[in-house]
Amino acid sequence: MPDFHAAAIAANRFGFGARPGDLRIIAGDPRGWVKAQFGPRAPIPAAIAALPPGEDDLLAFGRWLAARRLRRGNADAIERQAGRQGVSDEELRELSTEEDFIRTFRARGIAAIDARIEAAITTDAPARERALHFWSNHFTVSAAKPAAVALPPSFEREAIRPYVGGAFADMLVAATKHPGMLIYLDNWLSIGPNSPAARRAELRSALGRSVGLNENHAREILELHTVGVGGGYTQADVQALAAILSGWTYDRPRLADYVRDIRGERSGVDLFLFEARAHEPGPQRLMARTYTSEGVAQGERALADLARHSSTARFIATKLARHYIADDPPLAAVARVTQAFTRTDGDLRATMEAVVDCDEAWAEPFMKFKRPEEYAISVLRAANIQNLPAGAGAAAVAALGQRIYAAPGPDGWSDRAESWLTADLVYKRIEFAQTFGERIARADIDARRIGDEALGALLSEETRETVRRAESPSQALALLFAAPELQWR
Amino acid sequence: MTFSRRLVLGAGAATLSFPALSWGQANAEKKLVLIVLRGGLDGLAALPPIGDPDYIRMRGRLAQQGALPLDATFALHPRLVNFQALYQAGELLPVHACATAYRERSHFDAQNVLETGEARPFGRDSGWLNAALGAVRHRSGGARGLALSAQAPLVLRGTTDVATWSPSNLRAPDGDTIARLMDLYERRDPALATALQGAIGANDLADSADQGAARGQRGIANLARVCATFLRQADGPTAAVIEMSGWDTHANQGLEQGALARSLGALDEGLDTLKSELGPTWRDTLVVIVTEFGRTVAPNGAGGTDHGTATAAFLAGGRVAGGRMLTDWPGLSERALLERRDLRPTTDLRAVLKGVLADHLGIADAALARDVFPESSALRPVQGLLRA
Numbered sequence: 062m063p064d065f066h067a068a069a070i071a072a073n074r075f076g077f078g079a080r081p082g083d084l085r086i087i088a089g090d091p092r093g094w095v096k097a098q099f100g101p102r103a104p105i106p107a108a109i110a111a112l113p114p115g116e117d118d119l120l121a122f123g124r125w126l127a128a129r130r131l132r133r134g135n136a137d138a139i140e141r142q143a144g145r146q147g148v149s150d151e152e153l154r155e156l157s158t159e160e161d162f163i164r165t166f167r168a169r170g171i172a173a174i175d176a177r178i179e180a181a182i183t184t185d186a187p188a189r190e191r192a193l194h195f196w197s198n199h200f201t202v203s204a205a206k207p208a209a210v211a212l213p214p215s216f217e218r219e220a221i222r223p224y225v226g227g228a229f230a231d232m233l234v235a236a237t238k239h240p241g242m243l244i245y246l247d248n249w250l251s252i253g254p255n256s257p258a259a260r261r262a263e264l265r266s267a268l269g270r271s272v273g274l275n276e277n278h279a280r281e282i283l284e285l286h287t288v289g290v291g292g293g294y295t296q297a298d299v300q301a302l303a304a305i306l307s308g309w310t311y312d313r314p315r316l317a318d319y320v321r322d323i324r325g326e327r328s329g330v331d332l333f334l335f336e337a338r339a340h341e342p343g344p345q346r347l348m349a350r351t352y353t354s355e356g357v358a359q360g361e362r363a364l365a366d367l368a369r370h371s372s373t374a375r376f377i378a379t380k381l382a383r384h385y386i387a388d389d390p391p392l393a394a395v396a397r398v399t400q401a402f403t404r405t406d407g408d409l410r411a412t413m414e415a416v417v418d419c420d421e422a423w424a425e426p427f428m429k430f431k432r433p434e435e436y437a438i439s440v441l442r443a444a445n446i447q448n449l450p451a452g453a454g455a456a457a458v459a460a461l462g463q464r465i466y467a468a469p470g471p472d473g474w475s476d477r478a479e480s481w482l483t484a485d486l487v488y489k490r491i492e493f494a495q496t497f498g499e500r501i502a503r504a505d506i507d508a509r510r511i512g513d514e515a516l517g518a519l520l521s522e523e524t525r526e527t528v529r530r531a532e533s534p535s536q537a538l539a540l541l542f543a544a545p546e547l548q549w550r
Numbered sequence: 551m552t553f554s555r556r557l558v559l560g561a562g563a564a565t566l567s568f569p570a571l572s573w574g575q576a577n578a579e580k581k582l583v584l585i586v587l588r589g590g591l592d593g594l595a596a597l598p599p600i601g602d603p604d605y606i607r608m609r610g611r612l613a614q615q616g617a618l619p620l621d622a623t624f625a626l627h628p629r630l631v632n633f634q635a636l637y638q639a640g641e642l643l644p645v646h647a648c649a650t651a652y653r654e655r656s657h658f659d660a661q662n663v664l665e666t667g668e669a670r671p672f673g674r675d676s677g678w679l680n681a682a683l684g685a686v687r688h689r690s691g692g693a694r695g696l697a698l699s700a701q702a703p704l705v706l707r708g709t710t711d712v713a714t715w716s717p718s719n720l721r722a723p724d725g726d727t728i729a730r731l732m733d734l735y736e737r738r739d740p741a742l743a744t745a746l747q748g749a750i751g752a753n754d755l756a757d758s759a760d761q762g763a764a765r766g767q768r769g770i771a772n773l774a775r776v777c778a779t780f781l782r783q784a785d786g787p788t789a790a791v792i793e794m795s796g797w798d799t800h801a802n803q804g805l806e807q808g809a810l811a812r813s814l815g816a817l818d819e820g821l822d823t824l825k826s827e828l829g830p831t832w833r834d835t836l837v838v839i840v841t842e843f844g845r846t847v848a849p850n851g852a853g854g855t856d857h858g859t860a861t862a863a864f865l866a867g868g869r870v871a872g873g874r875m876l877t878d879w880p881g882l883s884e885r886a887l888l889e890r891r892d893l894r895p896t897t898d899l900r901a902v903l904k905g906v907l908a909d910h911l912g913i914a915d916a917a918l919a920r921d922v923f924p925e926s927s928a929l930r931p932v933q934g935l936l937r938a
Contacts, residue, residue, distance in 0.1 A: 132801070132852070206658050277672060460719050462700045469701065470675055482741055484748030485700065485714045491746070492720035495727055527734045536727055543731050545739035 063088035069517045070423055071095055073550040074385060076187030078439030081514040095417045098186040099226040099410040106180035106190075109222070112173055115215030115332055117322075119240060119311070122211035124319045125166045127156055139316070146317045156319055166211070170204070171452045173214030174465045178434075178454035182441045189225055192413060194434075195384050196221045196232065199377075200286060201473035202241040204466050209245040213466035216241030219332075229377065229407030230368035233286060237278075237364060238333040240311035246278035246471065253307040253341025274341070279303035281471050287367040289376030294348055301347040305360050308340030309333075374402040380476070381412065386421050387428040388477045394419040425519075427549035430478035433461035435550070436490060440542045443515035444501055461493055462486045491543045498538030508537035516546050573787045574688040574711070580910050581781045581835040582789040583824065584679060586703065587817070588661060589798030591841035593861030594893065595810055597644050600625045604882040612849045616806055620644070624875050628806050629815040632822035636866055640873035643865040643935065645902055647877050649843065649895035655857035657798070660842035665705035667900065667923040678922050680708030682907050683789055685917040696780055696787040698773045706791050713787070715752050715776065722753075755779050770794050770820035778827030781835065788911070792820070797841060801852040821866060833868035836910045836936075840899065846891050847882060859888050860895035863902065869910065869936045876902070876932070898929055905932035 068087035072079035075095045079087070087094045113121075130139055131153070143153045184190045197217045204210040220239040224232035236242050243249045252259050254273045262272040279302035283294045312334045314322075335357040344353040350366060352359045367373060378398035382390030394416075401415030402408075416422055431439065437458050441449070458465055462481070468474050475481070498508075508528050512520050524544040531537035541547065598614045599605050601623035606613045617625035618634045624646065626634050636642035652663040652671065659671035667678030683694040695712035697703060706712050728750065735743035756776040770792065777790045796813050803810040817839070825832050844861025860880075865872070878896040880886050888894040900923045907913045907922060908931045919927035 136851070208658075456719070469704065469707075472675060478741075482745055483714060484745045484752055485716060487742060487745035488749035488753065489700075489718055489720060491723050491728065491731060492718055495723040496720050521738055523734055523737045527730055531730070532726070536730075539723065539727055540730055540734070544734065545742055548742065 064091055065517045066519070067091040067423060068094075069519045070425070072187070073427065073439070073516075073519070074422060074429075075417070076191055077181050077435060078187075078442045078547075078550075079515050079517075080442045081445050081511070084514065084517050092417050095188045096414050098189040099192070099413050101226055101410070103186060103189055103226065105218075105222070106176075106184055108176035108179040108183075109218055112176055112214060112218065113169070115212065115219050115240065118169070118211040118215045119332070120314050120318060120322045121166055121169060123314045124156060124322065125211075127316065127319060131156065143316050146315055148316045148320055152320045153316070155323060156316070170211070170214075170466070171455055174455040174458075175449065175451060177214070177217075177465060178438060178441075178458070179448060181438045182446060183448075187442075191435075192225050192409075193217070193222055195381070196225060198468070198473040198476075199380065200232070200236040200242065201468050201471050202239075202245045203468045203471070204464075205469060206245055209241060212239075212241030212244065217466075224409070226410045226413075227408075228368075229373075229402070229409055229412075230365050232409070233282075233368045234361060234364050236286070237282065237306070237360075238309065240332050243278070243309060243311055243333075246281055247275045248278035248306055249310040249313075251275035251278070251303060251307045251309075252339045253304055255343070256307065256339050256341055258336070258339040274300065274303040274307055276300065276303045279306055282306075282364075282367070285472055287376070288348075288370050288372035289379075292370070292372035292376060297346075298348050301345040302363060304341040305345050305347065305352060305363050308336045308338075309357070309360060310336050310339070369403075369406050371403065374399045374407070377407075377412070378402055381416055382419075383476050385416050385429075386419065388479075391421050394421045427546075429550050430482050431548055431550055432474060432476075432481055433463040433486070433490075434458045434465060436548060437461060437493065439515075439550075440494070440497065440547060443511055443542075443547070444497075444506075444538075446501075457493060457497075461489050490548065491539075494542035495535075495539040498542060499535045502533075502535035502538055504534070506534065506538070508534065508541045511538070512541050512544075520544075520546055573713075573783075573785055574692040574694040575690040575785060576686050576688050576694070576788045576911075578912060579834055580788070580912075581786075581828075581831060582679075582906070582910060583777060583781070583835060583837045584705065584789065584791045585817075585820070585837065585839045586661075586664070586705065586791065586793045587797050587839065587841040588657075588793060588795040589841075590657065590660070590843050590845055590857055591797045591861055592799055592803065592810065592845040592855050593646065593841075594844070594847060595799075595803065595855075596627050596630065596814060597646055597862040598625050598627070599623050599646070599879065599882065602879070602882050604886075608847050608882045608884075610849050611853065612803070612805065612855070614805060621875060623879065624877075627811070627814050629811050630818045632818045632825075633864070633866075636821070636825075637873055640937075641866055641868060641870055643870050643872040643874065643876055645863040645865065645876045645897060645899075647860045647880055647893055647895060648863050648897040648899045648902060649860045650899050652843065653859065655843065655859075657842060657857070662704065664840065664842045664899075665703060667903075667926075669925060673924065675704075676708030677703070677705035678903070679705045679789060679791065680710045680712065681922045682911065682913055682918075683712070684708065684710040685913045685921060686788060686911050688788075694788045696777070696790040698777055698790060698792045703791055703793055706789075713748075713752075715756060715780070717772070752780075755783070770816050771823045774820040774824040775827050778824050778831075782828055782831040794820075799845070799854050800850070800856060801854040803854045825866075836865065836867040836869060836906060838903070838906060839864040839866070840903075844893055847887060847893055848891070858892035860893040863899060865902075865906065865935060871934055871937045876935075897932075900926055901929050901932050902935070904929065905935045907931075909933075909936045 065084055065088045068084045068091050071087050071091040072083055181190050202213045202216045204213050216239050220235040251274050252272050259272045276299050280299045284290055311332055344351055347363055352363050378395050381398055382395045386394055398415045402412045405411040528537050528541050531540055598617050600617055616628045619625045650663045651669040652660045662671045665677045666674050693711045693713040695706050697706050697714045700716040702712050702714055773792050780786050799810050828835055840863045845855035845858040850856050880894040880896050904918045
């Protein structure tokens, strides 16, 4: 017996809302529909597969920086570098005079945001895509930090997307090793104080600038990525983890790599690099365990233990329940998800199944206020939009108060209504609803049908009546898109 | 329902109050406006020390000729004409050679320090102004601060309730659509109804400042006008933050003309607008203008300046003990510079801000040293910033 009511809940609570026809597909087995999307192998959406790899982003950003320095007249250091690397003056000029390059560089960022939105509005596995957004936000790499500006999209694709139905421990390692994260949280600058690199730097340093550990990444791994605030770590643990991760960096492109990039030759940058000479030697004690291994294995073991720590299970389960169920999630649901995470050593498919099996996740009324990006995507899906003009999605979501890939801090976007249900931002949704309604209004587009296909039985009588009484097709669309049922999930 | 009807009838919008944007009421009716200049203001361009014996030589092609003199040593950039008028009226207190505790040169980290009030980047994820508003005694609940931007900047983020208002690229909905939605929200969704009521009140008020055009305009003068409209309400917020970017002048920053002159001209107009639109409230308002760091003393090869250390800040308002310079001027000789390139900081910006918060908003020293600017008890608030 098809359950259209549960289908509408599934589409909204676990996906990005229904497109026309979706509810009929989901209604046969709403819970099964969600769970089936977390299989081990999932196709990569075409829009995402078409983006360049992170290696290209690193090169592009490096070239942009080099070109900027050259143009601004700070050429001395770069010219010396070029000399050391055997890059000719002519090649260097080529690097700095390619007029379109900055535009191209910016266009890459917009193309990546377009791809993220297109993937979400066209996917047949919206629950998986939503989970991707959740994990990408959990491991935030933000373009708000200029040094990381080029990397959030490839970080998301390379360090998050492959693991959404996999093991949390694998995602943690991939996220920690990705240059996007290593740059965003400064670990590439971290040098063990007793490492060979530190000793050499001290000998050379005329300014006496200290060379040492940068704790930023280590602190955020504990506070935001694994055990969480109150997860039982101390400042000593932060320092120990920073020491363990010292030397975790990436292979920084050289000028010669940029020149090869211009010529279309692959440079073969290996993104993660363990720099043994910057690694703090010796055993470290982290959260009551001692790590004696040498080299990169020390960090890999520490991350594996953090991934399966009981505080991590509780922290992740709470965040998942907050994301899918309520801002202040019911403790019983958190306990069940925690148990699934613990039992399976952080298998995210099993953990997600536990969320789906919580009856609280199927309760009404809707308790979660959509974030601007989710809201815009759900409106686009309801209207069955397949593709958008370049940059339109990014601009719309930014106008609604959320700059995609540019969260304000490493804690990512807020997952609580109070951050988004504000006078200013609610008004902007209405502006968006009206603007978008006007743009798509045509004689054959019926807001009442769009509402039925998107929300079915969840559409209230009041909203139906409001839409029915609209004075024009475009006003009907605006009223529907701004209706409460489209704003909550 | 009254809202929808009034809108449909087109009744005088400015008479509406803020049902949802209700502001917490402070006991003392003092207002604070923080203007954050992002990108690193060149303090030596805004506030050139034209009387310093090393100025012309060290500043080279960026030495000002037509600056507006303040005293024997200091002058204002020629585009800061309203700043000069305020100075002459005793209502502008320029601060020079000041800096936060940050001594490196990353915008990102420097702005983080400027806004958190910590000694190091990423000490916390909330701002000093939010903490300060939390320490001011208020007799009613509601938002205490207002950000003139879509998201509250870090300096205003934290546990104290704040609101935002910002211009929009999107077209304003027509009154009829709003009325129908308000009716729907009131029947179905009280939270959305409250938010929409707040937005209507705020937008009408903002629009009343500029004949209905406020929501489409992004310039600083428009933000200042809207900001003043909020602040001068009898029940308005205690503090507001305006952000202005475009100060990262690495190339061709110019003298009387050019990119920096345009930005300074806009800032000058913004401050003047703020004062005139605030009307009598100017007497109780303190405007603080800050940036994350200064720029190199010497021009670079591209006619600009690179990231430096100490810079200028400005206090303005009806209560400011102005018409004088606040600086312990370190000089511009090679030996006086920091790392032989930057203006050396001699005043900790936090000490100035602590003085402002203590004297203007009445925040106790203990709270200032603990919650507002953590671990700053050794740093005494600067005294005498306000007229007795």
